């Protein structure tokens with residue numbers, strides 16, 4: 001048994017060294033929050049990917065013959081290169 005600090009509410013508690021929450025409630029709350037945060041992150045990424053696709057369609061639509069789209073014109077439209085799929 002050792003003194004621990006709850007990962008969620010920071011309350012001190014004693015328990016096995018692998019325990020990181022003071023109670024089952026804190027553990028459940030923590031995982032619920034984590035899940036909500038992950039969902040939010042996924043939602044934002046989807047939004048960016050969708051926006052990227054719209055930008056590409058817009059740019060490609062204007063230049064049907066042109067296979068290469070220049071990077072600057074994408075950047076100007078806030079294209080997020082790190083989210084390419």
Ligand SMILES: [Zn+2]
Pocket residue numbers: 006007008009010011021022023026
């Ligand atoms: Zn707690």
